[in-house]
């Protein structure tokens with residue numbers, strides 16, 4: 001099938017197992033959310049999908065376009081059409097948002113076709129303008145220095161704009177729990193909603209239930225203790241908001257005993 005398929009994924013760090021057999025399918029065209037209590041391995045899953053070298057995969061596979069991407073370097077995953085947030089350096093003084101995005105796009109194009117001479121500047125300007133309009137961003141933003149004094153929300157805006165420009169077929173967005181205000185959550189959510197298309201699968205990882213006031217996932221998964229413990233529709237998020245995560249954990253423990 002097309003999309004991203006995670007099968008029995010085991011991974012850890014410093015000899016400690018964190019992901020204990022994750023099974024998950026994100027079909028093309030769908031937005032899936034992973035929620036769960038702190039410390040259950042959500043960010044670890046994002047890092048493993050990105051190919052972060054600190055994490056050791058001890059079992060399972062992640063199939064995208066018929067390839068086990070766990071065998072690929074991070075840049076090869078990107079070339080294949082995976083967008084992994086935080087894969088690019090964050091603070092580049094003296095480089096504008098527009099230049100940063102053009103460089104990112106050109107390196108992607110060059111990786112796909114070594115003879116590529118880069119996107120012509122007028123064409124890039126049109127593309128950037130179109131994407132900024134789609135994301136309802138002020139055009140002056142493109143001329144600002146990357147992440148220079150950017151708020152949490154503005155950094156997220158660049159990330160989403162980067163995704164819009166690179167047009168991946170699969171994206172993982174991890175909303176780490178620190179320092180993200182409601183503005184940043186809203187930016188990510190609205191951006192993801194605007195970029196939704198039949199060729200794009202998205203995995204939004206979040207601790208916050210409130211993000212689901214903005215984003216419209218097709219499927220919600222709950223991760224507990226390194227496994228996907230529960231999967232449901234958007235109503236599952238509402239249920240979690242009301243009842244918390246304890247019942248998911250209890251259900252998992254009952255099933256295991």
Ligand code: ADP
Nearest residue numbers: 013014016018037038039040041042043044045
């Ligand atoms: P979540 O994103 O769901 O809050 P994480 O994936 O960040 O969870 O963390 C899962 C577990 O892995 C936690 O118990 C955490 O303490 C542990 N962990 C994360 N990073 C490291 C690390 N660098 N070294 C050791 N343990 C880590």
Ligand code: MG
Nearest residue numbers: 042043176177
């Ligand atoms: Mg996390």
